[in-house]
Amino acid sequence: MAVTAHFPDYISVGPGTPTGTFLRKFWQPVYESARLGAGRAVPLRIMGEDFTLYRGQSRKAFVVDSRCAHRGALLSIGRVEGDTLACLYHGWTYDGSGQCIAQPPEKRSFASTVRIRSYPAQEYLGFVFAYLGEGEPPHFPRILAAEGDGLLEVRESRRPYPFFSQLENSVDEVHFNFTHRQSTFSDVGLNDEIPEIDCKETEYGLIRYGKRTEATRVSHILMPNCLYSKVHDELLGWTEHLSWRVPIDDCTHSSFVAKKSSLVGEGIEEYQKKKEEARALLATLESSDKVADRVLRGELHIDDLPHRPDLVMIQDLVVLRSQGPRPAREKDQLGASDKQIRLLRQMFTRELVAQTENRSMKQWRVPPGLTTSTGLED
Ligand code: FES
Numbered sequence: 519m520a521v522t523a524h525f526p527d528y529i530s531v532g533p534g535t536p537t538g539t540f541l542r543k544f545w546q547p548v549y550e551s552a553r554l555g556a557g558r559a560v561p562l563r564i565m566g567e568d569f570t571l572y573r574g575q576s577r578k579a580f581v582v583d584s585r586c587a588h589r590g591a592l593l594s595i596g597r598v599e600g601d602t603l604a605c606l607y608h609g610w611t612y613d614g615s616g617q618c619i620a621q622p623p624e625k626r627s628f629a630s631t632v633r634i635r636s637y638p639a640q641e642y643l644g645f646v647f648a649y650l651g652e653g654e655p656p657h658f659p660r661i662l663a664a665e666g667d668g669l670l671e672v673r674e675s676r677r678p679y680p681f682f683s684q685l686e687n688s689v690d691e692v693h694f695n696f697t698h699r700q701s702t703f704s705d706v707g708l709n710d711e712i713p714e715i716d717c718k719e720t721e722y723g724l725i726r727y728g729k730r731t732e733a734t735r736v737s738h739i740l741m742p743n744c745l746y747s748k749v750h751d752e753l754l755g756w757t758e759h760l761s762w763r764v765p766i767d768d769c770t771h772s773s774f775v776a777k778k779s780s781l782v783g784e785g786i787e788e789y790q791k792k793k794e795e796a797r798a799l800l801a802t803l804e805s806s807d808k809v810a811d812r813v814l815r816g817e818l819h820i821d822d823l824p825h826r827p828d829l830v831m832i833q834d835l836v837v838l839r840s841q842g843p844r845p846a847r848e849k850d851q852l853g854a855s856d857k858q859i860r861l862l863r864q865m866f867t868r869e870l871v872a873q874t875e876n877r878s879m880k881q882w883r884v885p886p887g888l889t890t891s892t893g894l895e896d
Pocket residue numbers: 586587588589590591605606607608609610
């Protein structure tokens with residue numbers, strides 16, 4: 519778990535680990551807003567820790583500890599009453615700040631002395647975000663290009679490999695021509711040539727350039743774990759795409775994706791119909807996980823898969839799972855085309871070392887007017 523000057527442990531994210539402590543210094547998406555109705559509570563597992571998320575009758579979302587202070591029942595199975603949460607076992611009731619406010623079976627209540635931990639929460643771009651670190655949360659980053667008119671779609675997908683593998687994949691544009699050789703990437707000009715990679719550190723994280731003869735694709739990493747890029751959708755064309763890679767534990771993570779297109783009015787209805795058809799088609803196909811299992815067992819080659827709406831995701835799933843549950847990053851032999859991987863690791867390493875040595879760390883700032891470009895439609 520130690521951070522060495524050369525190679526930190528990017529994979530362990532539990533409480534007290536260097537990478538886990540670093541990730542907890544930022545707002546993280548934890549749940550899709552639309553899936554959390556008023557009066558509902560759900561369990562969350564993030565970075566190896568358990569929490570309870572609930573939405574009060576006022577529609578405000580709260581994040582508190584997973585267990586009741588009395589005898590440890592899970593609070594996610596409790597009852598939401600107003601904006602409070604009552605434990606299902608003996609009715610101890612907590613407000614959104616974690617303060618116990620009622621102990622119905624106790625003739626002499628000592629509720630005022632009982633408190634569970636609560637965490638700041640707010641909603642943005644279709645997700646509940648929480649701040650799970652110590653002290654005051656940082657300024658909440660906004661991306662204006664993903665707000666306002668147009669269709670916003672969000673989804674959470676669970677992935678069975680470490681968040682850092684996915685984060686590195688997020689900055690790696692070179693793999694398109696190999697992993698996604700047979701995909702819609704070819705239809706939109708992303709695979710015509712292997713891009714020349716450039717990147718630099720910025721006030722918010724990292725800007726990366728994928729230079730091709732005709733165009734340069736510009737994307738960003740918002741530190742520590744969010745990719746902001748333009749992604750092509752078969753039905754929507756180019757979309758603003760934000761993907762946060764949030765660890766569930768060391769070896770699995772959730773990708774929280776917010777996708778914004780300029781579609782409005784009747785176009786949305788038509789799109790949703792086509793999307794429903796694509797969903798219905800997917801439901802008839804073997805699941806992406808099972809397909810990936812078969813490819814990894816050598817029973818199928820990824821190029822033999824017929825086109826399907828989730829093909830790009832399966833291609834990534836296969837290569838990233840193939841790196842193993844705890845990839846030995848110190849053995850990697852990086853080349854010039856890995857410039858962005860090297861920079862990302864250097865930034866993480868520098869911050870983790872500063873954190874371990876109690877030195878001041880960089881204060882990241884996302885300019886709300888940040889934009890992306892494919893260069894391709896210009
Ligand atoms: S365990 Fe929660 S009230 Fe008893």
